[in-house]
Structure formats: structure tokens, C-alpha cells
Amino acid sequence: MPQSAPVATPPAQLAIFTDFDGTLVELAETPNSIDVPDTLAEQLGQTARELNLAFAVLTGREIADIDRFLAPLVLPVAGAHGTQRRRADGVLEAIDPDSLEGAERVAEALGPLIAAYPELILETKRGAVAVHFRQAPELEATVHEAMQGAIEINNHFVLVPGKMVYEARPRGVSKGEALRAFMLEEPFVGRTPVFIGDDVTDEDAFIAAQDLGGVGIKLGDGDTAARMRIADVGSVRALLQGLGDIAAREQELVVPERETIEPEQELAH
Numbered sequence: 001m002p003q004s005a006p007v008a009t010p011p012a013q014l015a016i017f018t019d020f021d022g023t024l025v026e027l028a029e030t031p032n033s034i035d036v037p038d039t040l041a042e043q044l045g046q047t048a049r050e051l052n053l054a055f056a057v058l059t060g061r062e063i064a065d066i067d068r069f070l071a072p073l074v075l076p077v078a079g080a081h082g083t084q085r086r087r088a089d090g091v092l093e094a095i096d097p098d099s100l101e102g103a104e105r106v107a108e109a110l111g112p113l114i115a116a117y118p119e120l121i122l123e124t125k126r127g128a129v130a131v132h133f134r135q136a137p138e139l140e141a142t143v144h145e146a147m148q149g150a151i152e153i154n155n156h157f158v159l160v161p162g163k164m165v166y167e168a169r170p171r172g173v174s175k176g177e178a179l180r181a182f183m184l185e186e187p188f189v190g191r192t193p194v195f196i197g198d199d200v201t202d203e204d205a206f207i208a209a210q211d212l213g214g215v216g217i218k219l220g221d222g223d224t225a226a227r228m229r230i231a232d233v234g235s236v237r238a239l240l241q242g243l244g245d246i247a248a249r250e251q252e253l254v255v256p257e258r259e260t261i262e263p264e265q266e267l268a269h
């Protein structure tokens with residue numbers, strides 16, 4: 001019997017999406033007290049280049065927060081749980097006006113709660129609202145009840161739990177929808193999505209990545225739809241570095257660290 005020659009299959013090209021808090025950086029007592037390692041932006045920039053920029057952050061934070069923490073690096077980001085989105089071409093999508101206005105109204109309705117319990121932290125985002133109770137865990141039920149009341153006056157929002165936080169986000173938006181939107185665009189389209197996250201609000205994105213033929217990777221314990229797990233923030237950073245390096249080798253991509261020709265040398269003949 002004649003045998004056909006084996007056909008070489010090109011390796012899958014990855015599109016990597018990652019959560020921020022608890023995944024790229026350790027959790028801290030307050031949203032502004034996180035410790036962002038000096039090397040993080042440089043490392044993520046390298047990984048993004050190695051993936052031909054198919055690398056994005058999907059976060060509950062505002063895009064402006066991620067830019068501040070990773071400056072000068074500017075990445076594609078879905079912020080406020082997908083309410084905000086900056087595409088890989090740098091275009092910032094307009095936020096739905098109902099979400100913008102609705103978040104302001106929800107935050108206003110929470111005013112009395114925050115006045116009564118100053119140990120709570122109200123985080124008003126463009127299009128979403130969070131109330132943190134990390135400093136007062138005993139107030140969880142009180143926060144839940146107040147937020148439920150605040151979103152009832154505005155049917156446009158749903159309540160989602162996070163780590164020592166309840167968040168109001170517009171109905172229909174999620175990290176999963178954001179991942180699906182990125183995957184329709186260059187340079188993500190046609191690649192295999194990987195999403196890494198640690199929280200309940202990451203579940204939509206695990207499912208979306210897996211629906212599209214990729215994989216979800218859950219950091220830590222707890223029920224999850226993700227098919228893989230990873231232990232901690234350090235392992236996430238090592239994984240990103242490793243996957244980026246593999247992508248670079250597969251493409252024989254050379255990422256120059258710095259220019260090697262000085263201007264004087266170019267001029268001398």
C-alpha cells in the first residue's frame with residue numbers, strides 16, 4: 001500500500017487574554033495600594049510583541065487604571081468588566097450613554113451607605129460601580145442589600161460579586177463578550193484564545209475562550225468552568241513569558257532590545 005507523506009501541522013498561534021488584579025498583581029487591602037512590580041510592564045510588552053500584539057487585559061478596573069499601572073505600556077484592554085474597550089488598533093470604543101448615566105445614578109443612590117460606613121470604598125467607574133468591603137467584611141450583607149436597591153431603580157444594571165466587593169455592571173456586558181469581540185479583530189482573529197483569571201467575574205471569559213477552541217486557566221481554588229488551573233501570580237508571569245518565548249521561536253521573530261548602530265557610526269564612510 002502506498003503511504004502518504006506526513007503533513008506538518010503549523011503550531012497553533014495563541015491570543016492571550018488576562019485578568020489584572022489577583023492574576024498579574026497580588027491583591028491588596030485597597031484598589032490603590034497594589035504593588036505593581038517595576039518589571040511588569042516591560043515583561044508584558046515583550047510578551048505582547050512576541051505574540052504579534054495578540055495580547056489583551058480583560059479587567060474589572062477602568063482602562064485608565066491599567067494604563068496608569070503599566071505606563072508607558074499601552075495594551076488592548078476591556079475595562080469595567082467589558083463596558084469599556086480599547087482595540088488593538090488603539091481605538092477606544094464609545095461607552096454606551098445609558099451605562100455611563102446609569103452608573104452615575106447607581107453611585108448616587110449608594111451615597112447614604114458610604115456616608116454611614118466610611119470604612120467601605122466606593123469606586124465609581126465610567127459605566128460601572130464597585131463597593132469594596134475588605135476593611136469591613138461584616139458589612140457584606142449590608143452592601144449587597146444596598147446595591148440591590150440601587151440597581152433596582154435602574155434595570156439596566158446587574159449585580160456581580162467579586163473578591164470582597166460587589167459590582168454593578170451593565171446587563172449584557174462581560175469579559176466573555178469582550179473576549180469574543182477581540183477575537184473578531186486583527187491581530188486576534190484566527191488564533192487560539194487563552195484566558196487567565198482568578199475571580200467569579202472571569203468565568204464568562206473562560207467559557208468564551210473554550211467555546212472558541214481555546215482554554216481557560218483559573219488561578220487558585222474554587223468552582224470554575226476553566227479546564228486548567230494555575231497556582232499563583234508568579235506562575236502566571238512565568239507562563240506568559242514562556243508562551244511568548246515559544247511564539248517568538250516558532251515565528252523566528254527577533255525582538256531587538258535596543259538599536260545597535262549609533263548615529264556616528266551610520267554617518268562614517
Ligand SMILES: O=P(O)(O)OC[C@H]1O[C@H](O[C@H]2O[C@H](CO)[C@@H](O)[C@H](O)[C@H]2O)[C@H](O)[C@@H](O)[C@@H]1O
Binds near residue numbers: 021026029034060130
Ligand atoms: O478583573 P480584575 O482585573 O481582577 O479586577 C477586579 C477588581 O479589582 C479591584 O478590586 C480587587 O482588587 C483590590 C486590590 O487588590 C482589592 O483591594 C479588592 O478587594 C478586590 O476586589 C478593583 O478595585 C475593581 O475595580 C476591579 O473590578
